[in-house]
Amino acid sequence: MRALSRIDKYRGGGRLILRPETRLLLTVAASVSSLALGDPQALSLLLAFSLLYAAAETKFKTLLLAYAFMGLMCALSLACVWLLGFIFPPMREAPLAGAISPFIRLGVSLNVILPLALNSKLTELAMALGRLHLPGFLRLPLMVTIRFIPVILNDLVQLREAVGIRFRGRRGFLFWLRHPLTWWRVFFQPLIVRLIRSADELAMASELKGLEVNTDFGSSAEPFSPDDRLVGLTAALAIILSALAEFFLSGSGHA
Amino acid sequence: MSSDNPATGAVISRPGFFQTRELVTIGLFSAAAKASSLILALAGGGMNPLTLILKSAVQSALLVVLLAKVPRTGTLTLSNLVGALLSFLLMGQHVISLPGVMAGTLLVELLALPGGGLARRPWLAVPMVAVSELVIRFINIGVSYLGVREQPGLLAMVVAVSAFGYLGILLGLIGGVRMTGELRHAGLIQD
Numbered sequence: 001m002r003a004l005s006r007i008d009k010y011r012g013g014g015r016l017i018l019r020p021e022t023r024l025l026l027t028v029a030a031s032v033s034s035l036a037l038g039d040p041q042a043l044s045l046l047l048a049f050s051l052l053y054a055a056a057e058t059k060f061k062t063l064l065l066a067y068a069f070m071g072l073m074c075a076l077s078l079a080c081v082w083l084l085g086f087i088f089p090p091m092r093e094a095p096l097a098g099a100i101s102p103f104i105r106l107g108v109s110l111n112v113i114l115p116l117a118l119n120s121k122l123t124e125l126a127m128a129l130g131r132l133h134l135p136g137f138l139r140l141p142l143m144v145t146i147r148f149i150p151v152i153l154n155d156l157v158q159l160r161e162a163v164g165i166r167f168r169g170r171r172g173f174l175f176w177l178r179h180p181l182t183w184w185r186v187f188f189q190p191l192i193v194r195l196i197r198s199a200d201e202l203a204m205a206s207e208l209k210g211l212e213v214n215t216d217f218g219s220s221a222e223p224f225s226p227d228d229r230l231v232g233l234t235a236a237l238a239i240i241l242s243a244l245a246e247f248f249l250s251g252s253g254h255a
Numbered sequence: 256m257s258s259d260n261p262a263t264g265a266v267i268s269r270p271g272f273f274q275t276r277e278l279v280t281i282g283l284f285s286a287a288a289k290a291s292s293l294i295l296a297l298a299g300g301g302m303n304p305l306t307l308i309l310k311s312a313v314q315s316a317l318l319v320v321l322l323a324k325v326p327r328t329g330t331l332t333l334s335n336l337v338g339a340l341l342s343f344l345l346m347g348q349h350v351i352s353l354p355g356v357m358a359g360t361l362l363v364e365l366l367a368l369p370g371g372g373l374a375r376r377p378w379l380a381v382p383m384v385a386v387s388e389l390v391i392r393f394i395n396i397g398v399s400y401l402g403v404r405e406q407p408g409l410l411a412m413v414v415a416v417s418a419f420g421y422l423g424i425l426l427g428l429i430g431g432v433r434m435t436g437e438l439r440h441a442g443l444i445q446d
Contacts, residue, residue, distance in 0.1 A: 027350060102402055144279050147286075148283055197443075
């Protein structure tokens with residue numbers, strides 16, 4: 001599948017054996033704690049720990065590319081702030097420390113999201129969902145969504161190729177920019193019709209097979225690996241140290 | 256109330272809880288929304304205004320068609336919840352804003368309840384999607400403010416992205432309504 005193969009070249013590089021639940025929990029913990037912390041030094045400590053995790057779980061080249069992209073986005077944001085400074089002069093006098101904290105938070109998020117996005121396989125996530133004991137009305141559509149994203153991606157690639165054959169020679173970006181309604185008609189409408197037909201067929205098949213809202217899909221419960229425990233403990237230590245740094249540094253700053 | 260028709264594949268709302276086929280339909284539409292936004296992001300880069308508008312337009316049109324196919328209270332909330340959970344599972348996004356987004360969408364659904372809800376007034380799908388997306392964007396801006404509270408000027412980028420996204424939502428609503436009309440005419444969606 002072309003769309004997925006473009007992602008696959010960034011995939012892998014994980015040196016730790018982690019369950020998807022551990023990666024998800026780390027993402028939640030990092031997001032909440034980075035929002036709660038405000039001191040740049042405390043946030044830097046969290047950034048350093050999260051960077052260690054990202055370096056162990058992501059290829060160096062991918063990490064570098066992601067940081068380059070983040071740098072570009074930060075530069076764009078700062079340019080916006082600089083332009084806004086002409087309209088609201090007090091914004092130009094904001095202290096540098098205040099400007100750094102949001103970017104450190106962004107770095108922390110990036111460090112925990114990259115391993116989750118690049119190392120989690122769809123089947124592993126589906127298994128993890130089974131272990132989370134979600135209610136049936138939520139688990140069934142989630143499982144269908146996870147199972148059918150690759151199928152629909154394949155449909156979309158086929159549609160794009162069909163449109164390419166139909167509009168050979170004049171399907172450049174500018175053509176679609178000048179004819180958005182044509183794009184809508186030849187690309188989106190067939191997708192919807194395919195989707196509705198697939199939904200009906202799948203629904204009928206699932207009912208014939210006796211699949212019900214509360215069907216248990218089954219999921220083997222693997223024990224947490226030593227890597228899971230190591231990463232969990234290090235994350236807890238990182239959060240405690242950052243919270244202590246925030247408490248003492250912010251306190252001394254105010255005093 | 257009419258019965259299910261396997262020949263046309265019509266999904267008929269029954270009072271009570273969601274049926275398996277309705278949940279399958281919601282799951283497939285969420286998969287389509289995610290897959291099309293992935294394809295558009297790969298084709299045009301994630302952050303340019305045109306891609307943002309197109310992604311949102313496809314998303315809202317899919318929601319309007321879904322609400323016509325499964326006209327039941329809770330469809331919009333469940334669809335948004337599945338989409339947000341998937342974003343979280345795959346990309347770690349929306350984890351902080353998830354409860355607020357769900358509360359906002361549920362509130363919009365409850366406001367639409369008096370008078371029979373979607374089952375009796377299918378046209379409610381358009382204002383429901385428009386209002387819920389607006390609520391979601393406001394909540395997301397609020398959560399983003401927490402992240403950039405030391406330098407509020409950075410919020411300008413978030414507001415711009417949300418504004419482009421909402422423009423796409425409004426355009427998608429028009430496309431979704433037209434598409435639903437055609438699908439009803441073709442018998443793929445029943446009244």
